[in-house]
Amino acid sequence: MNMRMDPLHVKTPPSQGQESGLLRVVLATQSSAHAFWLASALGDAAQVVPAPLDAAQLQPLLVASGLGAVVVDFSAPSTEAAAMVVAEVRRQWPGVALLGAGSPADPASMLAALRSGVVEFVDWQASAAEAGSTLKRQLLARPALAAVNESDDSHFILPLLGARVGMGVTTLATHLAVMLQQMQAHDAQQANHPKAQRKFGLHQPSQSHEHHAALLDLGLPARDGLLYLGVSGSFSFADAVHNLRRLDATLLDSVLDQHASGATTLAWPADLSKLREVSPASATSVMQTLKPLFKAQVVDLGGLGQVDFVVPVLREASRAWVVCDQSMGGIVSTAQMLKELESKGVDRSMLKLVINRFNAQAGLPAKELALRLGLELMHVVPDRATALLNAASCGQLLSETMRGDLFVTSIRNMSRGLLGSPLKDEVASSGVLSQWAKRLRRGA
Missing domain, CATH: 3.40.50.300 (P-loop containing nucleotide triphosphate hydrolases)
Incomplete structure (x- = not known):
């Protein structure tokens, strides 16, 4: 079931995030609970922007400046849709850092994420500190690249x-x-x-x-x-x-x-x-x-x-x-x-x-x-x-x-x-x- 998720409900308003220089982490998911959990795990390190599991609707978020990474939620029953999103994002935007998310308790979703070629896997059942550490490893490389690309x-x-x-x-x-x-x-x-x-x-x-x-x-x-x-x-x-x-x-x-x-x-x-x-x-x-x-x-x-x-x-x-x-x-x-x-x-x-x-x-x-x-x-x-x-x-x-x-x-x-x-x-x-x-x- 599709749902409307406003970034305002997850973190600071987009304008605030941009003014403070925060990187954005786009989370493609059907779960508002996962969006809130990820925002808590990242704290002030990045702004979490939730989006539907739809590559077409992701496009405006991926071409905008300040993108740090994309996390795709493979949790059932959206495992197949998540795999299709990853495949399309990899084809259209090959330079984007793609991470999968799911639970080891659902091995099918975890296996699908790894087979899709994501660079990291976020465990919804892990502690916030562990998940934050996983994502920050990907985000740390971004400012170094931005130093050449933007500044x-x-x-x-x-x-x-x-x-x-x-x-x-x-x-x-x-x-x-x-x-x-x-x-x-x-x-x-x-x-x-x-x-x-x-x-x-x-x-x-x-x-x-x-x-x-x-x-x-x-x-x-x-x-x-x-x-x-x-x-x-x-x-x-x-x-x-x-x-x-x-x-x-x-x-x-x-x-x-x-x-x-x-x-x-x-x-x-x-x-x-x-x-x-x-x-x-x-x-x-x-x-x-x-x-x-x-x-x-x-x-x-x-x-x-x-x-x-x-x-x-x-x-x-x-x-x-x-x-x-x-x-x-x-x-x-x-x-x-x-x-x-x-x-x-x-x-x-x-x-x-x-x-x-x-x-x-x-x-x-x-x-x-x-x-x-x-x-x-x-x-x-x-x-x-x-x-x-x-x-x-x-x-x-x-x-x-x-x-x-x-x-x-x-x-x-x-x-x-x-x-x-x-x-x-x-x-x-x-x-x-x-x-x-x-x-x-x-x-x-």
């Missing part, structure tokens, strides 16, 4: 959004990931060998074998980023979802492809039918797992019109860049995408505008375009289509062939800004852009 700005996820195919998002993403890798490798070498006064240059070999930056090539057309970087991508993003618990530095070295700069790549599988195996929650779980391993994850979401997939990714990031050009189709599509994101609860203030392929002699001025879209203007990237095409035809990035090009300068400034040491402010009033615009007006 450490030096490890970041940067989604690049493009409302339609052809906005140049992949070109930006590939150049940005490689530049971030090279800059951080160079900075690491300078820190380790301060007397080695080697000038930073993109033609130098990689100066560090450490993983610094990753390109998550999740836009459309699929796997274009791999083509630009000249890597095969045999280990796909779907493979990462299936091997989430094995994603560590050793696996990265052995199976993930790297560009010559050292930037790591992870893309959609070549067989796009496998995309059905990747849920939004599982995608964000991969990013969470990779976050301690990379200082920067550049996520190419250009042309990916599935807002339901994009929104959870945005929740994992503190910021995102919306890439738009001056074309009428691009502007209209971007405005529509922004409305859809807002309808899903995305705060527009976290979205910054990057105007790509900007031509000062055509289309809307940069500031006016930003005003119409209602976004803060972050960067303006000049139109260098011919130079980019020439470099790609040689199987190289433009930063590898013309490191003084205005496009490359833009990418370099973006990267320095992301790393916390901007070289120049490159919005529409910037010196580089102003000089470039004046040259265009003079017909230079």
Whole structure:
């Protein structure tokens, strides 16, 4: 029998819990008595949020911030329903810490919990201290991970959004990931060998074998980023979802492809039918797992019109860049995408505008375009289509062939800004852009 269980009746109100920084333990159960008992066992260590034994109704609780663990009650007569919930949560949210609960007096429920693959088992007949200790072992690891995932700005996820195919998002993403890798490798070498006064240059070999930056090539057309970087991508993003618990530095070295700069790549599988195996929650779980391993994850979401997939990714990031050009189709599509994101609860203030392929002699001025879209203007990237095409035809990035090009300068400034040491402010009033615009007006 379903019942209504309000978290207010179990612990402090959700707003209070969030303000005090408490982790949440979601308890999927049909027993209010078990919810009260677990809240007593945890005390002030976490907030217990009871929920029905239904994976669909659990979803809003699992994607919200502050989740510590999920406990599923296998007590009879709900043993079978509990097993189904665990299976669905493991499939949709593979990174969630799942615990089972039941009584050794009911061996069938305990066996079902263990067979489902839960990491711990809570005994309803144990003392509150024992149950609290069992759960706290799982919760203790969470703040350590959160220290990297939430507080450490030096490890970041940067989604690049493009409302339609052809906005140049992949070109930006590939150049940005490689530049971030090279800059951080160079900075690491300078820190380790301060007397080695080697000038930073993109033609130098990689100066560090450490993983610094990753390109998550999740836009459309699929796997274009791999083509630009000249890597095969045999280990796909779907493979990462299936091997989430094995994603560590050793696996990265052995199976993930790297560009010559050292930037790591992870893309959609070549067989796009496998995309059905990747849920939004599982995608964000991969990013969470990779976050301690990379200082920067550049996520190419250009042309990916599935807002339901994009929104959870945005929740994992503190910021995102919306890439738009001056074309009428691009502007209209971007405005529509922004409305859809807002309808899903995305705060527009976290979205910054990057105007790509900007031509000062055509289309809307940069500031006016930003005003119409209602976004803060972050960067303006000049139109260098011919130079980019020439470099790609040689199987190289433009930063590898013309490191003084205005496009490359833009990418370099973006990267320095992301790393916390901007070289120049490159919005529409910037010196580089102003000089470039004046040259265009003079017909230079």
